[in-house]
Amino acid sequence: MTFVVLLFCGFSFGSAEDGLRAAYYKNGEIHVNVLGTPEEEPLTTGHSDFKPSWSLTEDKLVFFRRVVNDKEVSNWKTAICIINADGSGYHRITDGTHTDFNQTWTRDGTNTPIWNRRHPGKRGYQVMAGKIGGKPGEEIALTGKGYHAWAFTCLKDGRILVGATPPGQERGYYLMTPHPGGITKGAPQFERIACSLDQSGVLARVSLSLDEKRVCFEFQKGFQHSVAGRTLYLADFDVERPAMSNFQAFANEEGEKVWYAYPRWTRDQSEIVYHAGRKLFLYHPEKGTTRKVSLDDKADYRYPHGEAMPK
Numbered sequence: 001m002t003f004v005v006l007l008f009c010g011f012s013f014g015s016a017e018d019g020l021r022a023a024y025y026k027n028g029e030i031h032v033n034v035l036g037t038p039e040e041e042p043l044t045t046g047h048s049d050f051k052p053s054w055s056l057t058e059d060k061l062v063f064f065r066r067v068v069n070d071k072e073v074s075n076w077k078t079a080i081c082i083i084n085a086d087g088s089g090y091h092r093i094t095d096g097t098h099t100d101f102n103q104t105w106t107r108d109g110t111n112t113p114i115w116n117r118r119h120p121g122k123r124g125y126q127v128m129a130g131k132i133g134g135k136p137g138e139e140i141a142l143t144g145k146g147y148h149a150w151a152f153t154c155l156k157d158g159r160i161l162v163g164a165t166p167p168g169q170e171r172g173y174y175l176m177t178p179h180p181g182g183i184t185k186g187a188p189q190f191e192r193i194a195c196s197l198d199q200s201g202v203l204a205r206v207s208l209s210l211d212e213k214r215v216c217f218e219f220q221k222g223f224q225h226s227v228a229g230r231t232l233y234l235a236d237f238d239v240e241r242p243a244m245s246n247f248q249a250f251a252n253e254e255g256e257k258v259w260y261a262y263p264r265w266t267r268d269q270s271e272i273v274y275h276a277g278r279k280l281f282l283y284h285p286e287k288g289t290t291r292k293v294s295l296d297d298k299a300d301y302r303y304p305h306g307e308a309m310p311k
């Protein structure tokens with residue numbers, strides 16, 4: 001079933017009975033809400049706030065605030081911010097002079113916020129880490145400036161799933177073990193993830209299930225950057241090898257030129273929430289069903305994250 005069929009038929013099955021809460025962007029504001037129910041007041045207003053990620057061990061969100069706009073997204077200046085899921089406790093942990101993107105949390109019990117920072121004057125990024133209550137300038141780099149590394153999601157043992165071109169290695173997807181003190185104390189270690197799809201295109205916005213047995217992600221055929229038309233996939237994940245296998249497309253297999261993006265697990269990992277065409281959807285892997293859970297068809301919904309499920 002494609003996005004067009006869902007929209008035309010007006011599917012809008014609620015999930016209030018499931019109690020599936022998520023954080024998401026709606027018209028530039030951060031919301032926390034039970035999916036499929038009318039929104040309450042947003043947590044943030046008056047700014048352009050993006051991509052909330054919900055902490056695993058505490059009721060906190062980390063997101064980025066756009067401080068300086070530009071037609072080229074990679075030239076934005078942003079600030080990494082933390083707020084409690086009830087709207088209290090807002091604070092910035094970076095100063096807004098960098099291009100800081102796609103923040104999330106570690107799952108190792110330390111509740112460490114991590115994100116990706118663009119190398120000045122370059123296309124590549126490095127992985128950064130901060131802390132709750134931290135002040136701008138206290139963040140540390142986990143990877144170096146001489147190569148590209150982009151953090152997607154974290155494991156309970158402290159490793160980080162990254163897309164990277166580590167020193168002396170080829171472009172690919174890796175489990176990275178950072179030095180606890182950051183790059184100034186020691187270099188990270190990279191383990192290549194076996195993944196047959198990476199030879200024919202790009203994996204993006206990879207999200208790991210709570211039991212670390214499955215991943216969901218966007219897949220772009222080919223290597224020329226294109227956002228619209230990506231297919232959303234589900235795959236098995238082997239932490240020990242490490243490897244991805246048994247790839248299954250679950251949204252936009254036809255490659256329709258619509259922005260399908262940001263697949264993320266719900267708290268009980270029974271479903272995957274994602275956005276497509278400015279709306280939110282829930283996919284149930286066991287049932288093979290999809291339902292629309294955003295209610296305001298005039299609004300722009302993006303970047304959903306399940307409760308207590310860092311991406």
